Amino acid sequence: MAGTAQNIGFMLTEQFSMIAFTAAIEPLRLANRVTGKTLYQWQLHSADGVTAEASNGVQVKVDRAFKDASAMDAVVVCSGVEVKRIDHRALITVLRRLTRSGAAAGAVCTGAYVLAKAGLLEGYRSTIHWENRPGMQVDFPDLEIGEDLFEIDRDRFTCAGGVAAADMMLSLIKRDHGDPVSKAITDQLIHHRIRDAGERQRIDLRTRLGVSHPKLLRVVSLMEQTIDHPLTMSQFAKSVGLSNRQLERLFWKHLGHPPSRHYLKLRLDHACQLLRHTAIPVLEVAVACGFNSASYFSQSYTEFFGHSPSVERKGAAVAA
Incomplete structure (x- = not known):
């Protein structure tokens, strides 16, 4: 995909995790900065098309509503601890439409639960925050839900949330644009190294x-x-x-x-x-x-x- 700007849509559910969202989007901004090229473009979406409130109370202004999302290369669902309390039907309809049109589907934090509800993780490996894994495994017993920091399986990518979102996005950038670019971004983030997907979520x-x-x-x-x-x-x-x-x-x-x-x-x-x-x-x-x-x-x-x-x-x- 080198040389072609990728268009990514971030779907922000109410009470989404701010740290996971920013950890996912900042590597994309820095990819453009360190290369001097527009490698990535993005739009933000919410249920009402105006704002989305993060779990820390911060209101984020968005570009458009879920239902108005147009064709894109990838869609990333950003959710949080209240994922099961929210009606995701409108978002699920859009996710199915976008993936049918060829968009890759990703998630940070509990966004993987929304992808599962949409039937978009069947036949794929995935992961979710350790606190939510038992519940997701009960609700979706046929899915392969691991304990890894993040999981990239073909055109699906999920992570545990928090700063793991940065490791996942850096790995995707490395795959698409090479090791020197991902390392330059890692240096800018003062992240020291990109953690491997298989590293544990919880501290030892x-x-x-x-x-x-x-x-x-x-x-x-x-x-x-x-x-x-x-x-x-x-x-x-x-x-x-x-x-x-x-x-x-x-x-x-x-x-x-x-x-x-x-x-x-x-x-x-x-x-x-x-x-x-x-x-x-x-x-x-x-x-x-x-x-x-x-x-x-x-x-x-x-x-x-x-x-x-x-x-x-x-x-x-x-x-x-």
Whole structure:
């Protein structure tokens, strides 16, 4: 595509992620700047064709409404945490029309959910923000939704959101215009390097917890892998060659709470994400998080978060 300006349409849903949007569009601006050529052109679209409000409250003026979008080389859906509460029917109609006309389809942050709703990810690999992946996998069980930072699969490109949008766009620019151009843009962004698609979304466990004790890290990692079928504290202790008492002391020393509390928090945090981002029944959420009793799950959830699972679900359903 070298030598030909690519026309890209950014579709901004209400409460879109500002950081993901700017991380996606700035590499395009800089591609034009560092080459002295118009490699990319873009237009912004929203539901009303006037403005779109980001999740941080900033109003962005757009060029036209979704329905007025004309032919383009690629369309990028920018969404945010409220993706499931918004009626995307008008946007979906436009996305289908544009892709039928040959436009590539991309998404940043939770925009991948909109592409999935439009049926545009069938047969493609995709990714989404780690917080939204469990819910999207439940809603679209037949799709291949990975945990990568971003995914470029033929004429579909999706990313986890945040600054991962920059890595994805830089990779697309590198593909279309070469390594020197992408490196010059990376230097301008003070980004140091373009991260690979397969790099993890979340920071590693050692950094997240702020500890380096190998046995504690192995136990916590095992906890995260066994949320749906919980192990006993004795099993965790045995897995790293410790007694129950030694494991207890290890958690208190480095994390300030017992291992049972840490495990419960992991399971309830996962339950919270399922309640917020899926429509599966509360009882199924309980089972998916290792609770055999709905009443015990509700009691534990209420004690931990200060409100019941049903209240969490109702709050997530407001304006859906």
